Amino acid sequence: GDSVTQTEGQVTVSESKSLIINCTYSTTSIAYPNLFWYVRYPGEGLQLLLKVITAGQKGSSRGFEATYNKETTSFHLQKASVQESDSAVYYCALGVNNYAQGLTFGLGTRVSVFP
Amino acid sequence: NTKITQSPRYLILGRANKSLECEQHLGHNAMYWYKQSAEKPPELMFLYNLKQLIRNETVPSRFIPECPDSSKLLLHISAVDPEDSAVYFCASSSGNSDYTFGSGTRLLVI
Numbered sequence: 001g002d003s004v005t006q007t008e009g010q011v012t013v014s015e016s017k018s019l020i021i022n023c024t025y026s027t028t029s030i031a032y033p034n035l036f037w038y039v040r041y042p043g044e045g046l047q048l049l050l051k052v053i054t055a056g057q058k059g060s061s062r063g064f065e066a067t068y069n070k071e072t073t074s075f076h077l078q079k080a081s082v083q084e085s086d087s088a089v090y091y092c093a094l095g096v097n098n099y100a101q102g103l104t105f106g107l108g109t110r111v112s113v114f115p
Numbered sequence: 116n117t118k119i120t121q122s123p124r125y126l127i128l129g130r131a132n133k134s135l136e137c138e139q140h141l142g143h144n145a146m147y148w149y150k151q152s153a154e155k156p157p158e159l160m161f162l163y164n165l166k167q168l169i170r171n172e173t174v175p176s177r178f179i180p181e182c183p184d185s186s187k188l189l190l191h192i193s194a195v196d197p198e199d200s201a202v203y204f205c206a207s208s209s210g211n212s213d214y215t216f217g218s219g220t221r222l223l224v225i
Contacts, residue, residue, distance in 0.1 A: 046157065105156035107156050
């Protein structure tokens with residue numbers, strides 16, 4: 001089956017510092033999957049942060065960016081300078097070309113930004 | 116997020132029956148129910164494509180999905196169990212890259 005691995009369960013970072021959240025994926029599909037980052041702020045629902053559907057491309061949103069690397073099967077999320085408002089849980093997710101399977105999520109990374 | 120609405124937002128139940136509702140205004144062909152328990156990622160429960168149940172995950176039989184039309188999705192829960200406490204997200208998609216999630220229903224079983 002498909003799987004998504006996020007190695008960091010929790011990350012604490014100072015405001016204005018850089019952030020990297022690691023994500024690697026595995027799929028049994030012969031087609032390259034679509035990759036997503038979702039974010040869940042405290043007390044809110046699940047929001048799409050960014051997506052990339054073409055291998056080799058980079059997605060960006062709200063200062064975050066992630067590059068779809070098919071060689072290393074990775075989709076790491078980065079931000080150069082975080083703000084306290086970025087405190088949230090971030091989920092890496094995978095969707096295969098057959099959309100009927102829905103999305104497979106990683107375990108999530110809780111990011112805490114302190115001033 | 117008015118594109119996909121869920122009701123109720125919060126639900127506190129004893130061992131009772133209740134239905135969760137979802138409606139999407141995006142014209143999407145596929146709709147999903149996900150369950151997110153505390154400290155876990157969202158997990159797919161059910162999937163409908165064009166009103167047909169395509170994939171049914173191994174969820175307890177007390178959860179029964181219903182899709183009255185292509186824009187609406189219901190989740191009927193009977194005799195809830197404390198392990199059912201979670202946030203239930205409805206989602207929809209058109210194709211494989213355009214997923215939208217609702218705000219979720221927070222279910223607390225007491």
